[in-house]
Amino acid sequence: MKFLQNYPIKERQILTKSGADFIKSLGNVAVREAVISIFEGENVRNSTEFITRRRLAISNGAMLMMFIKSSFENPIFIETLLDQASHSLILENLRKNDRWILEWLLGLNDKAVQNILRDNPAELKNYQSRLSTAVNDSLEYVVSNFGDIKGTLNVNGKKTSINWDFMLKLMLSVGAQTLTIRGSEKSTYGKLFEKLILGTLLEILGFEFIKETENLKSNDKVFWLSKTEKRESDATLIYSLGKGIRFDIGFIGRGNPEISLDKVTRFEREVTIGKTKHYLGTYVIVDRIGDKSKITTLAQEIGGDIVQMSLSFWIRDVAKLLKRDLNYSHPVLSMGDEELRVYLIKQIKKIDIIKFIR
Numbered sequence: 001m002k003f004l005q006n007y008p009i010k011e012r013q014i015l016t017k018s019g020a021d022f023i024k025s026l027g028n029v030a031v032r033e034a035v036i037s038i039f040e041g042e043n044v045r046n047s048t049e050f051i052t053r054r055r056l057a058i059s060n061g062a063m064l065m066m067f068i069k070s071s072f073e074n075p076i077f078i079e080t081l082l083d084q085a086s087h088s089l090i091l092e093n094l095r096k097n098d099r100w101i102l103e104w105l106l107g108l109n110d111k112a113v114q115n116i117l118r119d120n121p122a123e124l125k126n127y128q129s130r131l132s133t134a135v136n137d138s139l140e141y142v143v144s145n146f147g148d149i150k151g152t153l154n155v156n157g158k159k160t161s162i163n164w165d166f167m168l169k170l171m172l173s174v175g176a177q178t179l180t181i182r183g184s185e186k187s188t189y190g191k192l193f194e195k196l197i198l199g200t201l202l203e204i205l206g207f208e209f210i211k212e213t214e215n216l217k218s219n220d221k222v223f224w225l226s227k228t229e230k231r232e233s234d235a236t237l238i239y240s241l242g243k244g245i246r247f248d249i250g251f252i253g254r255g256n257p258e259i260s261l262d263k264v265t266r267f268e269r270e271v272t273i274g275k276t277k278h279y280l281g282t283y284v285i286v287d288r289i290g291d292k293s294k295i296t297t298l299a300q301e302i303g304g305d306i307v308q309m310s311l312s313f314w315i316r317d318v319a320k321l322l323k324r325d326l327n328y329s330h331p332v333l334s335m336g337d338e339e340l341r342v343y344l345i346k347q348i349k350k351i352d353i354i355k356f357i358r
Helices: 002-006 009-015 019-026 028-039 044-073 077-091 096-105 110-116 122-146 164-204 257-265 295-301 315-326 337-348 353-357
Strands: 151-155 158-162 222-225 235-240 243-250 270-273 276-286 304-308
Touching: 002 044, 002 077, 002 096, 009 044, 009 096, 019 164, 019 353, 028 044, 028 164, 028 337, 028 353, 044 077, 044 096, 044 151, 044 158, 044 164, 077 096, 077 122, 077 164, 096 110, 096 164, 110 164, 122 164, 158 164, 164 222, 164 235, 164 243, 164 315, 164 337, 164 353, 235 315, 243 315, 276 315, 304 315, 315 337
Parallel strands: 243 276, 276 304
Antiparallel strands: 151 158, 222 235, 235 243, 270 276
16 A cells, blocks of 8 residues: 555645635635625635635646656556555555545545445455456557557656556546545535625624624624534624624525525524523525515515525625614615625725634
8 A cells, every 4th residue: 555655645634624624725815705706696606616626636636646656666556556446445444535545546435435335345346346347348448449548757757657547547536536525525615605704794794703792792793603503593793782683694596495484484583692682683695596486575574584695796785684674884885886896805805704714
C-alpha cells in the first residue's frame, strides 16, 4: 500500500475535511461572492457549484499525481493496481481518507460498497475479478476502435509512460472520486449556507450578531443563529424588548409546499427569552413557490410570512416585512436594483462572513 503515500498529504486531508472547514479555507472573498449571487436570486446549488468544482479539481489533480509518481516508482503499478487496491481494503486497518482512495481505484464509493458488495469483504475479491475483466474488455475495445495511445508525462523531471490502461484506470478512479465528493457536499453546503445567508442578511440590515442571549437589553437590535438540530428557528432577531422575528430558511422548491407550511406553523408566537416574554413573528425563507400555490395566503392567516429567494434582491422583501411588523426602516427599501447591488457588495466586504459557521 506504499502507493497511497503518493496521494499528496495536504490534498488527502481535504478529502475528509468538513464542509465548514473547507469553506473556511476558501476565505471570505470566495464565500461572499456566492452569498451575493443568492441575494440576487440565483439558486444556492448554482452558487455553491464553484466551491464543489474547486474541491473536485484539487482532488482529481491529487489522484493524477498519485498515478504518475506510483508508475514512476513501480513499472507494473498500473497492471497490478486493482489487485493491490482490493487486497489492501480487505487486510488493512484504514483511515477514512485512505479507504476512500482505495475504493475509488476500484470504481467504488461508500454507497456502492453498501449496494454492490453489501458491506461484505468476502464479495470484494469477486468484484475485483469481474472489474478486471470489464476493464480488459474495454481496453481491447478502445485499442481496436480508437487506436493505441502512447506518450509520457513529465512531473518535476520524472517521466512516466502512459497508455490506454493508465488512462482507463485513472478515469475509473476520478469518476468514483467525483461521485463521493458531490454526494457528501450536496446536503452539507446547503446547511452551511443557511447560516451564511441568514447571518449576512441580518447584519447588512443593521442588526448585531451575538452568541449569548442572557443579557438582552431593551435597546438591543440583535440576532443569533441556531446552534442545535432541535426544531427551533434558524435565526432569532430581537428588535426591542418583547418584540422580534424568527427566521426559518430552507432551500425548498415549489414541489414541497407542505414543508414550507410546516415551517410556518411549528412556532408559537409568545416565547420567553431570559426572563422576558417576547412576541415573535415568523418569516420563512424558501427557494421558490409555484405560481398557483396558496401557501403564502395560508401562512399569513396563521401569522407567518414567506419570502422567496428566487426573486431578485429578495432582501428588499425582508426589509418590507420588518418595516410593517416592527416599524424598522432601512435604506435598501428605496434602492433600485443596480444601486442595491453596489450597496450589497460594499456592505458585505465589511463582514467577517465566516464567523457565522465558526
